[in-house]
Amino acid sequence: MSNNRPAEQRFIENAARLLIPWGVPQTAARLYGYLLLCAEPVSLDRITADLEISKSSASVAARLLEAYRLAQRHGERGSKRALYAVSDNYEGMLTEQNRLLDALADLMRNSTDAVASGAARDRLDEMAAFYLAIRQAMETALGQWRAKKPRSRST
Amino acid sequence: MSNNRPAEQRFIENAARLLIPWGVPQTAARLYGYLLLCAEPVSLDRITADLEISKSSASVAARLLEAYRLAQRHGERGSKRALYAVSDNYEGMLTEQNRLLDALADLMRNSTDAVASGAARDRLDEMAAFYLAIRQAMETALGQWRAKKPRSRST
DNA sequence: TGACATATTCGGCATATCTCGAATATAATG
DNA sequence: CATTATATTCGAGATATGCCGAATATGTCA
Numbered sequence: 561m562s563n564n565r566p567a568e569q570r571f572i573e574n575a576a577r578l579l580i581p582w583g584v585p586q587t588a589a590r591l592y593g594y595l596l597l598c599a600e601p602v603s604l605d606r607i608t609a610d611l612e613i614s615k616s617s618a619s620v621a622a623r624l625l626e627a628y629r630l631a632q633r634h635g636e637r638g639s640k641r642a643l644y645a646v647s648d649n650y651e652g653m654l655t656e657q658n659r660l661l662d663a664l665a666d667l668m669r670n671s672t673d674a675v676a677s678g679a680a681r682d683r684l685d686e687m688a689a690f691y692l693a694i695r696q697a698m699e700t701a702l703g704q705w706r707a708k709k710p711r712s713r714s715t
Numbered sequence: 716m717s718n719n720r721p722a723e724q725r726f727i728e729n730a731a732r733l734l735i736p737w738g739v740p741q742t743a744a745r746l747y748g749y750l751l752l753c754a755e756p757v758s759l760d761r762i763t764a765d766l767e768i769s770k771s772s773a774s775v776a777a778r779l780l781e782a783y784r785l786a787q788r789h790g791e792r793g794s795k796r797a798l799y800a801v802s803d804n805y806e807g808m809l810t811e812q813n814r815l816l817d818a819l820a821d822l823m824r825n826s827t828d829a830v831a832s833g834a835a836r837d838r839l840d841e842m843a844a845f846y847l848a849i850r851q852a853m854e855t856a857l858g859q860w861r862a863k864k865p866r867s868r869s870t
Numbered sequence: 871t872g873a874c875a876t877a878t879t880c881g882g883c884a885t886a887t888c889t890c891g892a893a894t895a896t897a898a899t900g
Numbered sequence: 901c902a903t904t905a906t907a908t909t910c911g912a913g914a915t916a917t918g919c920c921g922a923a924t925a926t927g928t929c930a
Contacts, residue, residue, distance in 0.1 A: 564828065564829060567826075567828040567829040568829045568830075570828075570829070571822070571826050571829040571830075574822050575819075575822060578815060578818050578819055578822065581738070582737075582738065582815065583736070583737065583738040596823075596835065596838070596839060596842075597829060597830055597835050598835060599833050599834040599835045600834075646838070650841075650842050650845050650846070654849060657812060660733060660737065663733050664730075664733055667726070667729050667730060667733065668751075671722075671726050673719065673722040673725075674719060674722040674723045674725070674726040674752060675723075675726075675752055678754050679754040679755075680751065680752050680753060680754045683751070683801070684751060686805075686864075687751075687805050690805050690860060691805070693856065693859075693860055694809060694853065694856050694857070694860070697852055697853065697855070697856030698849065698852065698853060698856075700852070701848065701849050701852030701853075702849070705845060705848055705849070709841075
């Protein structure tokens with residue numbers, strides 16, 4: 561970070577622009593873009609300085625990304641200092657969606673009390689099957705990726 | 716709709732609960748759940764009555780769902796009346812995400828001006844490849860589904 | 871335990887978003 | 901062209917959300 565400021569700024573804002581419509585708050589979205597540019601884990605103070613946001617905002621944004629599995633906290637040994645970096649598995653955003661697909665499929669399958677039969681019933685069953693099929697395809701693809709790239713633990 | 720009110724209500728609220736965290740406004744989310752239960756296209760006035768919302772809210776929610784490709788407007792011939800029903804292709808939510816994956820992959824590949832080399836560069840390239848792979852797997856799965864279920868144009 | 875460094879929570883302000891009813895626009899029909 | 905039926909837009913009030921600085925909590929070291 562910080563050998564070509566303008567281009568980096570652009571990247572950060574572009575990434576944020578993509579994530580924001582998906583419900584990611586601006587600060588968290590910008591932080592994610594920023595972390596993508598950082599070769600090593602960075603401290604909250606560094607984030608605060610580079611992104612020009614308050615430390616409290618940096619803190620909540622970082623933990624939000626962590627909750628979404630988009631970032632990882634790297635505690636420094638012998639210090640309270642928290643360093644953050646993008647998670648090394650990029651699946652976070654996708655597994656979250658898989659959860660939605662599962663939940664939707666469940667809801668539809670278990671809704672015979674609301675619609676027992678008829679066109680709506682058929683559609684619900686079909687949609688449930690559809691979501692499960694897609695979800696399974698994604699699971700498979702994720703598995704294949706993990707297999708192809710088994711270890712990447714070298715920073 | 717409306718032969719087992721309590722169960723239907725529960726279904727509608729449950730569906731809404733799933734969609735809302737994804738940024739879908741409450742009214743639109745409930746409307747989607749409602750439409751899932753309707754065997755036939757319904758009018759705005761019917762929606763207004765059954766969902767107990769204002770007509771303006773019904774109108775904007777319906778068109779929001781339409782924009783997301785989650786619902787479809789069925790114009791009545793010889794009338795201004797608009798009838799809405801859930802779209803018969805359930806891919807809407809997924810294609811939207813595919814667009815995000817594509818855009819992210821693009822951004823990462825075209826960001827050599829921000830990071831030319833090093834660990835961050837490697838990661839960006841890897842992520843771009845990852846997103847494209849997943850996106851392609853989904854595309855394939857969608858294609859297979861369409862092939863398996865070629866015609867469903869009955870009611 | 872005391873002193874320090876650091877992260878986290880809290881209350882308030884600013885801003886955005888939702889929902890509504892009234893006003894307006896647009897299409898259909900005689 | 902007037903009337904009616906319907907959808908859409910508009911402005912306002914209410915609600916939620918994001919962001920900040922100050923206050924607080926928590927961990928670390930001597």
